[in-house]
Amino acid sequence: MSKTCRECGAKCCKYFCFEIDEPDTFEEFEDIRWYLCHEGVTVHIDEGDWYMSIDNKCKMLADDNTCTIYATHPLICSKYDPKSCDHTGGDYGYDALFRTPEELEAYARKTLGPAAYKRARAKALAKLKKRQEKKNRSRKNHRKK
Numbered sequence: 001m002s003k004t005c006r007e008c009g010a011k012c013c014k015y016f017c018f019e020i021d022e023p024d025t026f027e028e029f030e031d032i033r034w035y036l037c038h039e040g041v042t043v044h045i046d047e048g049d050w051y052m053s054i055d056n057k058c059k060m061l062a063d064d065n066t067c068t069i070y071a072t073h074p075l076i077c078s079k080y081d082p083k084s085c086d087h088t089g090g091d092y093g094y095d096a097l098f099r100t101p102e103e104l105e106a107y108a109r110k111t112l113g114p115a116a117y118k119r120a121r122a123k124a125l126a127k128l129k130k131r132q133e134k135k136n137r138s139r140k141n142h143r144k145k
């Protein structure tokens with residue numbers, strides 16, 4: 001382990017991040033809004049691509065911030081370069097960062113258009129209500145038999 005890694009407190013071992021599909025419907029924005037209701041979740045856009053990041057410590061990290069499986073750790077860990085990483089200031093810019101459901105909702109409203117957003121929300125809720133009513137009817141009929 002390098003001196004820099006020893007000093008940094010293993011920032012890169014305390015979260016994971018992966019690409020997600022770019023949302024373009026109300027429902028897809030709602031899924032992401034739900035992710036953001038959870039602790040430690042952020043979503044960002046980088047060069048047009050969407051990513052979700054989750055603060056969650058790797059199980060293989062020891063209390064002294066060393067990797068307990070260093071010799072066999074996953075390839076992604078081997079590829080990570082301490083010369084341009086979270087700690088040493090790699091290129092970690094983003095076009096937009098969403099930390100809360102409210103920030104995402106504001107972006108969704110702007111992207112879909114406020115009126116279209118409102119319509120899509122009303123339509124989705126009406127559809128859900130209809131489905132729920134159908135389910136309740138079918139349960140009632142089932143009980144009658």
Ligand code: SF4
Pocket residue numbers: 004005006008009010011012013080081082085086087088
């Ligand atoms: S690679 Fe960078 S972020 Fe990870 S432990 Fe080393 S210095 Fe810290």
Ligand code: SF4
Pocket residue numbers: 012013058059060061062066067068069070073074077
């Ligand atoms: S496997 Fe080791 S190097 Fe990789 S994230 Fe976990 S503790 Fe860090």
